[in-house]
Amino acid sequence: MESVVSSGRLRALVAAGMALTSELSLDALLQRLLEVAADLTGARYAALGVVAASGLRLEQFHTFGIDAAARAAIGAPPEGRGILGVLLHQPHPLRLGDLTADPRSVGVPPDHPPMRTFLGVPILLRGATFGNIYLTEKAGGSEFTAEDEELVTLFAAQAAVAIENARLYDAATRWSERVESLNEIGVALAAETDLETLLDLVVRRLRQLLDARFVTIVLPSGEDELRFAAGAGDGGSELVGQTMRRADSKSGRVLDSRQSERVDSVVDDPDVNYGVTRRLATRTGLWVPLIAGDRTIGVLAAHDKLGAPDARFTDDDLRLAEVFAGRAAVAVDLSERVARDTLRRVVAAQETERHRLARELHDETGQSLTSILLGLRSLEDTLTSGESRAAVASLRALTVETLRDVRRLAVELRPKALDDFGLVPALERLTELWASSTGIAVDFQASLGGADALPDETGTALYRIVQESLTNILKHAQAAHVSVVLTRKSGAVVTVIEDDGRGFDPRAASDGFGIEGMRERVALLGGRLQIESGGSTGTAIVVEVPA
Numbered sequence: 001m002e003s004v005v006s007s008g009r010l011r012a013l014v015a016a017g018m019a020l021t022s023e024l025s026l027d028a029l030l031q032r033l034l035e036v037a038a039d040l041t042g043a044r045y046a047a048l049g050v051v052a053a054s055g056l057r058l059e060q061f062h063t064f065g066i067d068a069a070a071r072a073a074i075g076a077p078p079e080g081r082g083i084l085g086v087l088l089h090q091p092h093p094l095r096l097g098d099l100t101a102d103p104r105s106v107g108v109p110p111d112h113p114p115m116r117t118f119l120g121v122p123i124l125l126r127g128a129t130f131g132n133i134y135l136t137e138k139a140g141g142s143e144f145t146a147e148d149e150e151l152v153t154l155f156a157a158q159a160a161v162a163i164e165n166a167r168l169y170d171a172a173t174r175w176s177e178r179v180e181s182l183n184e185i186g187v188a189l190a191a192e193t194d195l196e197t198l199l200d201l202v203v204r205r206l207r208q209l210l211d212a213r214f215v216t217i218v219l220p221s222g223e224d225e226l227r228f229a230a231g232a233g234d235g236g237s238e239l240v241g242q243t244m245r246r247a248d249s250k251s252g253r254v255l256d257s258r259q260s261e262r263v264d265s266v267v268d269d270p271d272v273n274y275g276v277t278r279r280l281a282t283r284t285g286l287w288v289p290l291i292a293g294d295r296t297i298g299v300l301a302a303h304d305k306l307g308a309p310d311a312r313f314t315d316d317d318l319r320l321a322e323v324f325a326g327r328a329a330v331a332v333d334l335s336e337r338v339a340r341d342t343l344r345r346v347v348a349a350q351e352t353e354r355h356r357l358a359r360e361l362h363d364e365t366g367q368s369l370t371s372i373l374l375g376l377r378s379l380e381d382t383l384t385s386g387e388s389r390a391a392v393a394s395l396r397a398l399t400v401e402t403l404r405d406v407r408r409l410a411v412e413l414r415p416k417a418l419d420d421f422g423l424v425p426a427l428e429r430l431t432e433l434w435a436s437s438t439g440i441a442v443d444f445q446a447s448l449g450g451a452d453a454l455p456d457e458t459g460t461a462l463y464r465i466v467q468e469s470l471t472n473i474l475k476h477a478q479a480a481h482v483s484v485v486l487t488r489k490s491g492a493v494v495t496v497i498e499d500d501g502r503g504f505d506p507r508a509a510s511d512g513f514g515i516e517g518m519r520e521r522v523a524l525l526g527g528r529l530q531i532e533s534g535g536s537t538g539t540a541i542v543v544e545v546p547a
Contacts, residue, residue: 025166025170026163026166026167026170029162029163029166030048030050030062030163031062031064033048033133033159033162034046034047034048034062034063034064034133035064036155037133037135037152037155038064038065038135040148040151040152040155041119041135041138041144041148041151041152042138042139042140043065043119043135043136043137043138043139043144044065044136044137044138044139045063045064045065045066045113045115045135045136045137046063046064046065046133046134046135046136047061047062047063047064047133047134048061048062048123048131048132048133048134049061049062049078049080049084049131049132049134050062050130050131051080051088051129051130051131051132055088055129056080056088057079057080057088058077058078058079058080058084058088058131059309060077060131060309061077061078066113070111070113073111074109074111074112075109075111078107081106081107082104082105082106082107082108083096083099083102083104083105083118083120084120084132084134085104086104086120087120087122087129087132088129088132091122091124091129091132092122093119093120093121093122093149093152093153094118094119094120094121095118095119095120095143095144095146095148095149096117096118096119097116097117097143098116098117099115099116099117099118099136100115100116115136115137116136116137116141117136117137117138117141117142117143117144118134118135118136118144119134119135119136119138119144119148119149119152120132120133120134120135121133121149121152121153121156122156123156123159123160123163124156124157124160125160125163125164130160130163133152133155133156133159135148135152174209177208177209178209178320178323181205181206181208181209184201184205195229195331195332195335196229196230198328198331198335199217199229199230199328199331199332200230200232202217202230202300202324202327202328202331203215203216203217203230203231203232203233203236203300204232205324206300206302206320206321206324207232207233207236207302209320210286210302210305210313210317210320210321211305211306211307212233212302212303212304212305212306212313213233213234213235213282213303213304213305213306213311214231214232214233214234214235214236214280214302214303214304215231215232215233215236215300215301215302215303216228216230216231216232216236216239216300216301217229217230217231217290217298217299217300217301217328218244218251218298218299218301219297219298219332220246220255220297220298221243223528223530224245224246224247225243225244225245225246226243226244226245226246226249226251226252226255226299227241227242227243228240228241228242228243228244229298234280235279235280239276244273244275244276245273248273249271249272249273249276250263250269250271250272250273250285250287250301251273251287251299251301253271254287254288254289254299255289255296255298255299256296257289258289258291258296259289260286260287260288260289260318260321260322261286261287262285262286262287262313262315262318263284263285263286263287264284264310264312265283265284266282266283266284266285266303267283272285280303282303282304283303283304283310283311284303284304284305284310284311284312284313285301285302285303285304285313286300286301286302286303286313286317286318286321287299287300287301288300288301288318288321288322288324288325289325290325290326290328290329290332291325291326291329292329292330292332292333293333295333297329297332297333297336298328298329298332300321300324300325300328302317302321305317340523340524343520343524344524347520347521347524351414351460354413354414355413355414357413357414359414361406361407361409361413365406366403366406366407369399369402369403369406370403372399373396373399373400373403376392376395376396376399377396379392380392380393380396408433412467415429415430415463417429418459418460418463422453422454422459423454423458423459423462423463423486424446424448424486426459426463427444427446427462427463427466427484427486428444428446430463430466430467430470431444431466431470431484434470434474438474440473440474440479440480440481440482441480441481441482442470442481442482442483442484443481443482443483443484444483444484444485445483445484445485445486446485446486446487447486447487447488448486448487448488448493449488454493454547457524457525458493458525458545458546458547461521461522461524461525461545462486462493462495462543462545464517464521465495465497465518465521465522465529465541465543466484466495466497468514468517468518469497469518469541470482470497471514472514473499473501473539476501476502476504477499477501477502477503477538477539478501478502479499479500479501479502479538480500480501481499481500482497482498482499483496483497483498483499484496484497488547491546491547492527492544492545492546492547493544493545493546493547494542494543494544495542495543495544496540496541496542496543497540497541498538498539498540498541499538499539500538501538501539502536502538503533503534503536503537503538503539504533504539505533506531506533515531518541518543522543522545525545525546526545526546527543527544527545527546528543528544529541529542529543529544530542
């Protein structure tokens with residue numbers, strides 16, 4: 001078809017196209033596009049609806065010629081019903097002389113400015129509809145012409161190129177920002193050893209890239225709780241240090257399933273923690289597990305995309321969050337490895353020092369006290385005065401008591417039976433001595449099967465846990481009976497220490513109970529420790545470690 005556009009308007013079209021290509025911000029480009037389209041056609045009002053990925057509705061709606069007060073009176077932007085929906089389903093130019101007379105013109109808000117003449121033209125990108133240009137109220141009250149239609153169609157083709165360029169520029173900029181952030185985190189992982197600093201960097205950078213209202217990272221705290229280890233954004237930093245029940249949260253579900261989840265409406269999801277979501281008024285969310293090898297060690301969560309009208313995140317946002325979760329997992333895993341290695345060295349050094357002190361007490365102090373006893377006996381034999389002999393006898397009794405205490409202390413520091421015979425004989429000796437010195441009955445049972453030998457680290461840890469438990473029972477429980485059971489099952493060694501005394505709250509227990517030290521020893525072995533205690537039902541400590 002021969003063009004009906006005048007040469008003057010074609011020159012204006014070329015100039016407008018060149019102006020569009022110089023604009024790299026997509027939002028600014030769309031607004032500029034409306035201004036040019038209205039100027040080319042003499043339209044009073046112009047609008048551009050961006051089509052959602054589904055192709056069934058408009059996800060953005062930009063306007064020109066309508067002020068803020070009029071937009072507020074109109075209300076929510078249209079989603080593509082009525083005449084606007086025609087171009088969604090039939091992406092071809094549409095020209096109407098009287099918009100109000102068309103039976104398809106429905107859903108117009110009562111406070112909408114009057115509009116009669118109409119021209120709609122689709123913007124096509126690679127054969128798909130990016131959006132539609134809507135023009136109304138041509139100057140002078142006349143209708144839009146075929147020349148207007150052809151001009152806007154040509155302009156829409158130019159706009160498509162400019163939009164694609166702006167999208168590519170935006171994608172390149174975002175990719176550059178992501179690479180820069182990932183590089184920064186990579187450098188920090190190599191140079192920074194403080195876990196809080198590393199996780200803070202991860203959540204701050206991810207929040208910026210996602211344009212999220214806030215981002216958090218939670219880590220397991222004990223068996224049943226999750227602790228907010230890092231947070232950035234509106235309300236995120238305030239959560240740091242707080243805990244929530246693992247079973248009552250989306251993070252707990254993701255931690256167990258090891259699968260990322262995107263939720264477009266948190267109020268409709270039964271797994272979210274409503275205490276947190278109500279307090280922070282969250283609408284949407286991403287949850288991504290932190291996976292290190294075969295372990296899930298935490299969860300990264302982001303809420304409410306600020307740049308989206310419905311606050312929803314995209315699949316691309318989810319993929320980006322998974323990349324950052326991988327970096328966070330490396331940081332957490334590295335920190336845990338360093339902490340475990342440091343703790344293992346400390347425990348080993350403590351045991352070495354205990355062994356040295358026990359040997360010195362037994363070999364040197366014990367022998368010296370024995371020599372003093374012999375000397376006192378010889379001295380007592382030479383004395384004739386009853387008063388002098390009584391004084392020496394008193395000194396000898398005190399020395400005997402001191403020697404007994406030194407030998408007991410040497411055994412507590414490092415029992416020779418543990419080194420010479422293994423865990424079971426050492427625990428038999430420990431429970432016998434403890435029962436005889438405290439008067440509390442102890443029932444000790446051990447059934448490790450044919451292979452009683454355990455690695456030195458395992459045997460030492462279990463011995464220390466039983467020893468600490470007996471000390472706690474004597475100090476706090478007021479028990480009459482204690483049971484210690486040592487068994488082997490399914491590749492693990494299980495130790496159960498029970499008493500019938502006064503219980504306590506394990507979560508509120510002070511460090512005087514030595515529970516944290518028990519947990520650390522069990523964690524070094526890759527095992528688990530469980531404590532059950534009540535006010536008058538006694539306490540049960542269950543330790544399970546790999547055999």
